Amino acid sequence: MALLEVDDLSVTFARRGQRTVRAVDGVSFSVDAGEVVGLVGESGCGKSVTSMAIMGLLPRHPGTRIGGKAVFDGTDLLGLDDRARRDIRGRDVAMIFQDPLSSLNPVIPIGLQVTEVLARHRGMKGDAARKEAAGLLDRVGIPDPNRRLKEYPHQLSGGMRQRALIAMAVACRPRLLIADEPTTALDVTIQAQILELLKELVHDSGTALVMITHDLGVVAGMCDSINVLYAGRVVETARRRPLFREPRHPYTAGLLGSVPRLDSGRGEPLNPIPGSVRDVLSWSEGCAFAPRCSRRVDACLDETPPVVRTHDARSYRCVDPVPLPGAVPAQAGPADQPGASSPEPNEEKTRD
Amino acid sequence: MFRFIVRRLLQLIPTLFGLSLLLFIWVRRLPGGPEDAILGERATPEMRAAIRRSMGLDEPILVQYGRFVQRLLRLDLGTSTSTKRPVVEEFLERFPGTIELTITALVIAIGVGIPLGYLAARRRGQLLDHLSVGGSLVGICVPIFFLAYVLKAIFSENLGWFPSSGRQDPTIEATRITNFFVLDGLMTREWDAAMDALWHLVLPGLALASIPLAIIVRITRASVLEVLNEDFVRTAEAKGLTERTVRGRHVLRNSLLPVVTSIGLLTGGLLSGAVLTETVFAFTGIGAFIYEAIGQRDYPVLLGFIMIISVVYVLVNLLVDLSYSLIDPRVRVR
Numbered sequence: 001m002a003l004l005e006v007d008d009l010s011v012t013f014a015r016r017g018q019r020t021v022r023a024v025d026g027v028s029f030s031v032d033a034g035e036v037v038g039l040v041g042e043s044g045c046g047k048s049v050t051s052m053a054i055m056g057l058l059p060r061h062p063g064t065r066i067g068g069k070a071v072f073d074g075t076d077l078l079g080l081d082d083r084a085r086r087d088i089r090g091r092d093v094a095m096i097f098q099d100p101l102s103s104l105n106p107v108i109p110i111g112l113q114v115t116e117v118l119a120r121h122r123g124m125k126g127d128a129a130r131k132e133a134a135g136l137l138d139r140v141g142i143p144d145p146n147r148r149l150k151e152y153p154h155q156l157s158g159g160m161r162q163r164a165l166i167a168m169a170v171a172c173r174p175r176l177l178i179a180d181e182p183t184t185a186l187d188v189t190i191q192a193q194i195l196e197l198l199k200e201l202v203h204d205s206g207t208a209l210v211m212i213t214h215d216l217g218v219v220a221g222m223c224d225s226i227n228v229l230y231a232g233r234v235v236e237t238a239r240r241r242p243l244f245r246e247p248r249h250p251y252t253a254g255l256l257g258s259v260p261r262l263d264s265g266r267g268e269p270l271n272p273i274p275g276s277v278r279d280v281l282s283w284s285e286g287c288a289f290a291p292r293c294s295r296r297v298d299a300c301l302d303e304t305p306p307v308v309r310t311h312d313a314r315s316y317r318c319v320d321p322v323p324l325p326g327a328v329p330a331q332a333g334p335a336d337q338p339g340a341s342s343p344e345p346n347e348e349k350t351r352d
Numbered sequence: 353m354f355r356f357i358v359r360r361l362l363q364l365i366p367t368l369f370g371l372s373l374l375l376f377i378w379v380r381r382l383p384g385g386p387e388d389a390i391l392g393e394r395a396t397p398e399m400r401a402a403i404r405r406s407m408g409l410d411e412p413i414l415v416q417y418g419r420f421v422q423r424l425l426r427l428d429l430g431t432s433t434s435t436k437r438p439v440v441e442e443f444l445e446r447f448p449g450t451i452e453l454t455i456t457a458l459v460i461a462i463g464v465g466i467p468l469g470y471l472a473a474r475r476r477g478q479l480l481d482h483l484s485v486g487g488s489l490v491g492i493c494v495p496i497f498f499l500a501y502v503l504k505a506i507f508s509e510n511l512g513w514f515p516s517s518g519r520q521d522p523t524i525e526a527t528r529i530t531n532f533f534v535l536d537g538l539m540t541r542e543w544d545a546a547m548d549a550l551w552h553l554v555l556p557g558l559a560l561a562s563i564p565l566a567i568i569v570r571i572t573r574a575s576v577l578e579v580l581n582e583d584f585v586r587t588a589e590a591k592g593l594t595e596r597t598v599r600g601r602h603v604l605r606n607s608l609l610p611v612v613t614s615i616g617l618l619t620g621g622l623l624s625g626a627v628l629t630e631t632v633f634a635f636t637g638i639g640a641f642i643y644e645a646i647g648q649r650d651y652p653v654l655l656g657f658i659m660i661i662s663v664v665y666v667l668v669n670l671l672v673d674l675s676y677s678l679i680d681p682r683v684r685v686r
Binding site: 108 | 581582583584586587588589590591592593594595597601602605606679680681682
């Protein structure tokens with residue numbers, strides 16, 4: 001059984017006098033124990049909101065509606081009351097955020113920010129907590145941890161701050177770690193170090209990691225399996241290797257094609273996906289990606305494209321996927337994988 | 353830290369010299385002079401000149417200023433032209449009352465304002481929020497003297513809960529040491545005198561606190577709302593900390609920064625607001641004395657008063673800077 005099973009998660013924000021925004025529109029994915037799973041997509045595709053909803057960190061507002069399930073080790077995180085959720089957060093499920101400077105409290109020493117997690121979930125106090133915190137900082141690669149414990153976030157470098165945040169997240173050896181674009185605010189050399197550290201930590205402790213990113217390079221280096229999100233839905237799920245070698249969804253193919261290559265000729269144009277995330281249809285009207293898609297056919301606009309599952313644990317949501325190399329190009333639609341493609345029954349229903 | 357304090361105190365010296373020179377010239381430019389107050393309208397020019405000469409007012413203004421500075425260095429502010437007593441003596445007698453009143457008002461404004469502003473932010477859009485925001489608007493708009501009369505009418509004349517005037521019940525025989533009545537009562541262990549003095553402070557303190565209280569409520573509320581949206585609050589939530597820890601350790605402390613700054617600025621206004629409040633409650637502070645000194649063109653008293661207010665203002669703001677650096681490590685002083 002999967003450690004985390006997100007099923008048909010949806011988040012809508014309604015504000016008075018504004019159009020209701022459906023930020024997450026039926027996201028489903030699963031994470032096995034010890035696995036590294038990527039959630040990839042452009043800005044605004046709903047990846048951060050997905051993680052915040054799982055953590056229960058979305059601002060409480062009467063207009064915010066969360067639907068679906070996020071089952072962690074048998075308990076639905078979305079159905080928990082505040083107290084039970086606080087017990088799980090930071091202990092079993094922890095999170096690392098994007099901007100390490102603003103994510104650390106500027107007026108509290110690093111030490112207390114680490115020990116407060118230890119005190120809350122492991123009941124550690126005083127010297128024991130301090131010692132453990134120093135050990136944690138050491139483990140995430142912060143030199144001279146005893147001095148750093150007394151320092152404040154503004155006295156640390158960007159990479160060091162992210163390491164400190166990671167130390168706080170792994171302080172209680174969580175079983176699931178969610179990292180929301182952990183390297184976006186850092187420069188490239190530090191990025192690599194932080195990714196290496198995360199990889200090492202999850203490998204050593206058997207922690208599962210959900211890696212949220214827009215950066216395909218991050219995904220390629222770390223993830224066992226990858227979910228590509230578009231307009232609040234997962235459009236393709238695959239293991240790392242097949243996804244990079246043979247993307248099936250035109251959006252995935254577009255993302256991979258838009259990465260500039262070092263070996264491309266000088267002056268060769270870049271290949272962006274035309275349009276922007278704002279040019280979306282609602283999923284209920286058809287395929288949300290259709291307005292930007294180069295392979296669009298009439299069927300794309302008829303109904304929500306069903307999820308197609310293939311034999312090698314991959315799935316995509318497209319009526320006219322990119323053909324596999326070697327397949328007969330004339331064949332269109334899900335029929336190019338004989339016997340393996342049957343639309344998932346509960347995807348047939350249209351959403352309001 | 354120590355060097356910072358010393359440096360700031362040394363900066364006070366040139367500030368005071370500049371200020372006193374300006375004021376010295378400016379006060380003497382006021383129409384009329386002490387001789388008018390002493391002699392009345394019908395005095396002959398000869399009589400005026402004689403008085404002025406006897407007070408040394410006929411000499412060039414810089415000579416007069418030089419003499420003033422000389423005395424100032426010996427902590428001598430001169431002699432009041434209206435009461436003929438040393439200004440320092442008058443002040444030592446009256447200033448403690450005003451300071452007591454100001455401190456009472458500050459304690460009320462901070463003690464009520466910060467919790468109320470915090471709760472209003474937490475219950476944003478609910479009844480308590482609307483009440484405190486609306487109430488603070490009223491607090492800012494209603495003039496102190498009017499509020500003072502209303503408080504006096506309700507709580508003193510109708511309900512009889514608090515005394516209506518003065519600093520101490522005249523039937524209580526209290527020993528005076530510092531002229532801070534509450535402090536005196538505590539030092540001499542005359543508990544009933546201390547309680548009585550404290551009781552006399554409640555109504556004028558409330559009246560004087562109204563404006564700073566309203567401002568502190570609003571600043572605290574706005575600041576808490578802002579901090580609640582900060583990323584580090586989300587981090588604290590993600591750690592699974594209890595709501596209490598998140599609010600107390602992460603939200604409140606960060607929201608206090610702008611509040612502390614405003615308290616420093618408000619204290620200056622409190623000292624001048626005290627003049628009005630003291631008048632309504634027949635409270636023997638410095639207020640009424642200064643009011644009279646203006647009418648009498650009592651130069652030494654006016655100058656001394658403004659000098660002392662300036663020193664207090666600088667000291668309060670030094671205190672604010674120091675507490676700021678205690679709250680926020682990013683502005684630690686060197």
